[in-house]
Amino acid sequence: MEKEINKLKATPLRKDEEEEDAYCDFFKVVLVGDGNVGKSSILRSITGLPFIENYDTTIGMDFGVFCMKIDDSVIKLQIWDTAGQETFRTITRVSYRAAKCVVLVYDKTSQESFDGLSSWMEEIHSNKPEKCHVYLASSKSDKEVESEVEKEEGAQFAKTNCQYFAETSSKTGKGIQELFLRIGKHLYLDKKKLSKEELSQIEDLKSSSILLRDSISMKRPSPPTKNGSIKISKPPAAKKSGCC
Ligand SMILES: Nc1nc2c(ncn2[C@@H]2O[C@H](COP(=O)(O)OP(=O)(O)OP(=O)(O)O)[C@@H](O)[C@H]2O)c(=O)[nH]1
Numbered sequence: 001m002e003k004e005i006n007k008l009k010a011t012p013l014r015k016d017e018e019e020e021d022a023y024c025d026f027f028k029v030v031l032v033g034d035g036n037v038g039k040s041s042i043l044r045s046i047t048g049l050p051f052i053e054n055y056d057t058t059i060g061m062d063f064g065v066f067c068m069k070i071d072d073s074v075i076k077l078q079i080w081d082t083a084g085q086e087t088f089r090t091i092t093r094v095s096y097r098a099a100k101c102v103v104l105v106y107d108k109t110s111q112e113s114f115d116g117l118s119s120w121m122e123e124i125h126s127n128k129p130e131k132c133h134v135y136l137a138s139s140k141s142d143k144e145v146e147s148e149v150e151k152e153e154g155a156q157f158a159k160t161n162c163q164y165f166a167e168t169s170s171k172t173g174k175g176i177q178e179l180f181l182r183i184g185k186h187l188y189l190d191k192k193k194l195s196k197e198e199l200s201q202i203e204d205l206k207s208s209s210i211l212l213r214d215s216i217s218m219k220r221p222s223p224p225t226k227n228g229s230i231k232i233s234k235p236p237a238a239k240k241s242g243c244c
Pocket residue numbers: 033034035036037038039040041042052053054055056057058059082083084085139140141142143168169170171172
């Protein structure tokens with residue numbers, strides 16, 4: 001899968017660049033993680049909004065759309081930004097519904113946010129749909145001096161628990177677009193594979209129903225006799241009707 005994803009070329013699209021008649025696929029992506037780790041800043045960055053230094057905690061939920069072009073298809077990621085604060089956990093759980101990818105975010109300058117990842121993984125696995133990828137992203141990579149978590153630690157955690165790891169900074173934009181283009185390519189390939197599987201399942205169904213039809217209409221020959229000839233059985237004698 002990794003090779004196939006890397007082979008694909010995805011180009012970000014601005015809203016005004018979307019072609020009216022292009023085939024369009026929507027996928028839901030959810031950002032989760034502790035409060036203050038930088039989820040809303042990631043959403044702002046990928047949707048082209050400027051970085052804000054002030055911390056304005058998310059209440060409930062927010063979302064934005066990021067579009068890209070892969071082959072001849074337009075892929076739209078509907079990105080849900082959840083509230084990290086414990087008080088909103090019940091609302092956050094609702095957002096997993098129909099998600100195709102969850103991005104778990106921790107703050108590189110906060111060991112505490114990294115230590116919380118295992119409990120987030122439990123939360124994700126008990127709420128996400130079966131076929132939903134889990135990506136890991138660290139934030140605030142521009143604050144190298146204040147870093148409390150090494151890049152390798154994040155990569156190691158992702159190796160055993162997630163499908164991809166990205167170091168990001170919403171302040172500089174580092175790693176943000178690559179992350180979402182990667183998600184788009186991954187989901188695009190999933191969809192293509194699924195369509196192929198569905199087609200082959202239809203073909204299988206078709207051929208098995210033909211076989212079934214043929215076997216029903218075919219007359220079973222009598223078992224061969226010892227010398228190899230086919231024994232033709234006599235029609236059953238007509239029941240004598242008579243009086244007693
Ligand atoms: N230097 C730097 N600061 C960042 C970065 N990302 C976020 N911040 C800052 O971190 C604080 C929290 O960012 P938010 O994006 O609001 O965090 P959040 O995860 O959405 O928080 P909740 O909504 O409470 O869950 C803000 O003051 C941001 O300016 C980054 O990449 N670099």
